C-alpha cells in the first residue's frame with residue numbers, strides 16, 4: 001500500500017499514480033554513522049540520477065546538502081526498523097512524495113523539490129523578491145517537513161501503530177512535532193516555518209479554482225486546513241514566542257485558544273506510541289535532524 005503526501009485541488013491531477021520501478025542510475029549512499037550495525041536493518045539513503053535534465057538543479061540541491069543522508073540518519077537515530085527502509089530521492093514524473101509498504105521505502109521526488117524551489121522563488125505581494133539561495137533554503141526546509149510526514153507513514157506501518165483519526169492528519173502532526181522539537185534544540189525554526197508557508201502558498205493557488213466533492217472526500221485535509229493545523233501546533237508549542245501569529249491576525253483567536261492543549265495532546269500521543277520502539281543504545285534516542293546548511 002502506498003501512502004502519499006498530497007494534496008487536494010489543483011495538484012491532484014498531477015499527483016495521481018506513480019510507478020515504483022527503480023530507475024537506472026541508482027546510487028546507494030554509505031550507511032550513516034547512526035546505523036546500528038552492518039547486519040541490522042536501517043533507513044538507507046539512496047540517490048537516483050534523473051533522466052530529465054530539468055531536474056538536475058533539484059537533484060544537486062538535495063545532494064549538496066546531503067539531505068537524504070541527514071533524513072536517513074535522523075530516522076536511524078530514533079529507530080532500528082524491522083526491515084531495511086530505503087529513503088530514495090528520484091525522478092517520479094509527478095510532484096509527490098510517498099511511502100510504499102510493500103518494499104518499504106520512502107520516496108522523495110525530485111519534482112517535488114523542483115516545484116518547491118520555484119514556489120519559494122515566486123515573489124509574494126508586498127514582499128521583496130527572495131534571492132535564489134533563500135528560495136532553495138526554504139525548499140529544503142519544506143522538503144524536510146514532507147519527509148517527516150512520510151516517515152510517519154513508515155513508522156505507523158512498520159510498528160503497526162494505532163490511530164483513530166485520519167492517518168494523513170496524524171503524520172502531519174508527527175512532522176510538526178519533529179520539526180518543532182528540532183527547532184527548539186537548534187534555536188532555528190526555519191524548517192517548520194517553510195512547511196507552514198508551503199501549505200499557505202499551495203492553498204492560495206488552490207483558492208483560484210473551485211473545490212469539488214473529491215477535495216472534501218480526500219483522505220488529506222484541505223491545504224488551508226493543513227496550513228492552520230501546522231501553525232496551531234507551532235503556536236501551541238510556545239504561545240509567548242509565537243503570539244504575533246494571533247495578534248497580527250494570521251491564526252484566528254478561536255483556534256489559537258485550543259492550540260496549547262492540541263499540541264500537548266498530540267505530542268503526548270506520539271511520544272507514547274513511539275516510546276516502545278525507540279532505540280535505547282544511543283545517548284540521544286529522540287529523532288532529530290540537522291538543519292540543511
Ligand SMILES: [Zn+2]
Nearest residue numbers: 003004005168
Ligand atoms: Zn501522507
